[in-house]
Amino acid sequence: MRSALRDEPVSVLDRILAILETVRESHGSTTITGLALSTGIPKSTVSRLVGDLVRQHYLMRTEDGVVIGLRLFELGARASTPRRLSVAALPVLVELFNATGEHLNVAVQEGRDMLSVISVRGRLRPVPSRAGVRVPSVTTALGKAVLAFTDDESVLCSVMTGLDPHQRRVLERELAMVRAESVAIDRCETFAGVVGVASPVLSPERLPVAAISVAGPVTDMDANRMMPLVRHAALALTHRLALQVA
Amino acid sequence: MRSALRDEPVSVLDRILAILETVRESHGSTTITGLALSTGIPKSTVSRLVGDLVRQHYLMRTEDGVVIGLRLFELGARASTPRRLSVAALPVLVELFNATGEHLNVAVQEGRDMLSVISVRGRLRPVPSRAGVRVPSVTTALGKAVLAFTDDESVLCSVMTGLDPHQRRVLERELAMVRAESVAIDRCETFAGVVGVASPVLSPERLPVAAISVAGPVTDMDANRMMPLVRHAALALTHRLALQVA
DNA sequence: CGGGGCGGTCCCACTGAGTGGGACACACCC
DNA sequence: GGGTGTGTCCCACTCAGTGGGACCGCCCCG
Structure with missing residues (x-):
């Protein structure tokens, strides 16, 4: 109960999933700062997690933000x-x-x-x-x-x-x-x-x-x-x- | 460098992704024990992570193992x-x-x-x-x-x-x-x-x-x-x- | 029917992975 | 130049995550 407003995710898993879902919902243009705001996760943490996910192709960076990457497409197809x-x-x-x-x-x-x-x-x-x-x-x-x-x-x-x-x-x-x-x-x-x-x-x-x-x-x-x-x-x-x- | 053989994932993120990929690769029948063996993650940890992922519909349990769930399908579709x-x-x-x-x-x-x-x-x-x-x-x-x-x-x-x-x-x-x-x-x-x-x-x-x-x-x-x-x-x-x- | 193998979950004391505030760098626009 | 918006990086602190092991239920077999 660190914060009163809504459910601030604490576990790494919840945070990762929160980021993925937020990227999915925002069609196209999601920035690190935007993700930090809408998930309630500190910016530096979002930066690190997104960095890792991008490195492994689960997310992807385009000129106008973060989008779903090919690895998630592959998973979803199965x-x-x-x-x-x-x-x-x-x-x-x-x-x-x-x-x-x-x-x-x-x-x-x-x-x-x-x-x-x-x-x-x-x-x-x-x-x-x-x-x-x-x-x-x-x-x-x-x-x-x-x-x-x-x-x-x-x-x-x-x-x-x-x-x-x-x-x-x-x-x-x-x-x-x-x-x-x-x-x-x-x-x-x-x-x-x-x-x-x-x-x-x-x-x-x-x-x-x-x-x-x-x-x-x-x-x-x-x-x-x-x-x-x-x-x-x-x-x-x-x-x-x-x-x-x- | 806890273990010499291969890359034993240590970060939670790596472990989650390792589990997801292993589930994807094994077409149909994956057990908790099997996942633990092929990812090198201790059984109790796999059990907990898979439990969480199942609860949120990213994975799914069938009579013969763990499979990819609807949430990942949704992500992949985007x-x-x-x-x-x-x-x-x-x-x-x-x-x-x-x-x-x-x-x-x-x-x-x-x-x-x-x-x-x-x-x-x-x-x-x-x-x-x-x-x-x-x-x-x-x-x-x-x-x-x-x-x-x-x-x-x-x-x-x-x-x-x-x-x-x-x-x-x-x-x-x-x-x-x-x-x-x-x-x-x-x-x-x-x-x-x-x-x-x-x-x-x-x-x-x-x-x-x-x-x-x-x-x-x-x-x-x-x-x-x-x-x-x-x-x-x-x-x-x-x-x-x-x-x-x- | 008891015992052994196998699958999964749960507990909880320990600890290092993950954290996040803040400094920093860059790009853009007055 | 100063202001405002990005995103990344650093590193001392600490609590989330860990995992060995106990435990439970199921099935098979002697």
């Missing part, structure tokens, strides 16, 4: 969950893309957000989500598809915080619908002008492991036509994952 | 060089794929290897290289395309080590050809039955920043037809990157 999902999802996504031509996503739950793991470009411009970006669980089709099948109370609670009682009731009813239909919808709740249709991918124990979504322009995409297609894709992926284990 | 290249290369790769239908790669230099940054699936099965994997610079078309334009002596030296004088002369002549033609070839030197054709992507200062390659089966791919196509793609990417800066 991440277990995304790899497993990619292998299993590829043919499913090809089929779904041929049938829709729209923007596709496969995402997993990560805290109170959904983390996109695979992303296929459709007509939408600008692209609302790429692989590696987070979207909020509460408002997105991807998130609602997973939340409906989650039995982890703590996740539901943390997602609910910030919603007034009325909004909670609306969400609960929506999740019940999702459980019945196996399809969730996001009508411009997250990105203006973008409708999303998603369906959950379940483990053999019927717990959600991921979700697949189709996203397209409100003006121009028929959500009703998408629903069976997405449901079918999610089911196909569910089966392929179950087989992969064996 | 890596600067791969992102810049992806944005610029997308249309170029689409065109090249339409013209060839073969396996494509965009890779950058990383130590004495080439690191694939983007990979497009062609006919080849199994896929020789995916995004995030390293291939040796000396034998691959990608590597030779970049080496030919490198002025960094230390890289050339480190790549040369292990080659006998004759092999060196052969390589030097090959690199001279590459400089003249802007195209390098790998005839089954790296992967049996696979030919690669690559061309360098240069910065405005004419230093190599990446390379593009086409790879296909020896039996069935006409390398001569590929050469102008790859050269054109690399040139197009060179131009697009030069514009992107402005």
